[in-house]
Amino acid sequence: MSSEKTPIQPASNFIRAIIEKDLALINYATKKWAGSPGDAAHQDAGVVDTAKIRTRFPPEPNGYLHIGHAKSIFLNFGLARDFGGVCHLRFDDTNPEKESQEYVDSIADAVKWLGFDWHNNNESNLYFASNYFDFMYRAAESLIEAGHAYVDSQTAEEMRITRGTLTEAGKNSPWRDRSVAENLSLFREMRDGKHADGSLILRAKIDMASPNFNMRDPAIYRVRRAHHHNTGDKWCIYPMYTFAHPIEDALERITHSICTLEFEDQRPFYDWLLECLAEAGLLAHPLPKQYEFARLNLTYVVLSKRKLIQLVEEKHVSGWDDPRLPTLAGARRRGYTPAGFKLFTDRIGVSKADSWIEYSILEDSMREVLNVDAERRIAVLDPIKLVIDNYPDNQSEDCFAPNHPLKPELGKRTVQLSKALWIEREDFMEVPSKGFFRLTPDGMVRLRYGYVVKCTGCEKDADGNVTVVHCEYLPDTKSGTPGSDSVKVKGNIHWVSASHAHEAEVRLYDRLFKEAHPGEGDKDFLDDLNPNSVTSITAQLELGLKDVSAEECFQFERHGYFVVDKKDSVVGKPVFNRTVTLRDAWQK
């Protein structure tokens, strides 16, 4: 079973190696924590932190989480769990124009769904960057006082021009040498709403000639009159990510601040800022350290926020929770499970190399956990009649089907067999192709959990399509009875009694894109959309599949894994979504 195959020891990676090394350091072992985020004075008055390390998952509440975030969630929460630490859930809400409570709720739900909890003893460890605005303001004034920041009166356009290029140094702003007093008073005026949006900006004063753009006096506080979902209209200036994020980490005593590769260039500023504030006595050592890993790239999938929004807004999908979407909300409706994601993230590892993970790794991870977890049921997706001509009319009998071949303790259920059955259209071939060993004229096959039958022929309509298949059963071959295997057959097909079937809608999902790298080159990624990514069919199911609850997962034997759609199912009338097919070694 999967639990045996799944490595007990998480695979080593460079971040684990760093943490192992850090754990041996005295300043990590003795760092203090006052029970809540805060400045140096607050934390130093605390006790030695029981959390060996602190990590954080810091989404901006401006959209839905996707599979790429799952990698980060498992990384951050997993590291904390494995090293005796805690992981904070922190909303990085420093840009009021894009953020909302709706996203806050959906993100928290997704993290919980994946199985993580940010509570530690009686601390919630659920934080908002916006709760640190007071401190950030104080930190900004401190920077000004130390001569590390100034108010610039250049326009955004002027700043862009004077920033220089990849090969040319930038030029100092004409406002760069304003006095501390003037900077302070201007900054306060910014806070007090005396200046128009965009007219003034606070910049760190570092080096306009640095080869690293992030050190060319980056903007750290802007004037923006916008209503914030958390702080309302208290502020009209908001800190930039660059400035806010290191502070958030430090206030929360994060030890390992893990982010994606594109933030590598910001690390020098991250360290510069924190060092300045520690020198000013505002922040306590040890300061958090930033580490970067490669974000997830999945073939046949797009994970960019922009593209996901486009798919939703232009209605190429039904919504953010469309089962074809790589959002966690979509994946959940698709039947992907937290355990499957866990296996997946364990398999793909963590490194700094840009890589593309094959989509099949995700699918296979889901198969592996579902194979163990999902009970088996019978469903005929593309029904065609099979009539057992030598079976009595108006008779039916019990057949016994195990609920789970790997878990006999789950018992068996009964399904009814009668003269007229539904079987899969593709399980009959009038003229069999090479290697086909299912139903074919004069051929024998076992009706799974029932009898061996011999095919006697078929009926066709005017167009030559097969409408009914005929067969005769061998009475001594019923599954589970002595001598049932006296007749050996290679083929084994599933069926549902026509008079004991439940009709239901089943949605067959396939990949959303037909190309491994949608939009590669200068193509429009929409051109790579798979036109057959979803097919809705009416299937014939065994009766037990009528009364099921939302999000229950089943293996439809010989087909794949299906989940009861949590949105469109109603009591007694479930709708099933195909999560993933079974592997099929038989190439037609």
Added chain:
RNA sequence: UGGGGAGUCGCCAAGUUGGUUAAGGCACUGGGUUUUGAUCCCAGCAUCCGAAGGUUCGAGUCCUUCCUCCUCAGCCA
């Protein structure tokens, strides 16, 4: 053409301070079990670590040069 990163089997990915035959997973290929062409089990699968030189008794691990890819010029995060 400046800075910051990355290049180990088809796809991922381990490889401590250089030390014997380069982990593991997925995929793939054989074989076995099997009333799911599923699952499961067994076996095979890089003389080679982007390339070329060099140091060394010994290099994926050190040095030099080169090549390829990613990334940075938002008052986004």
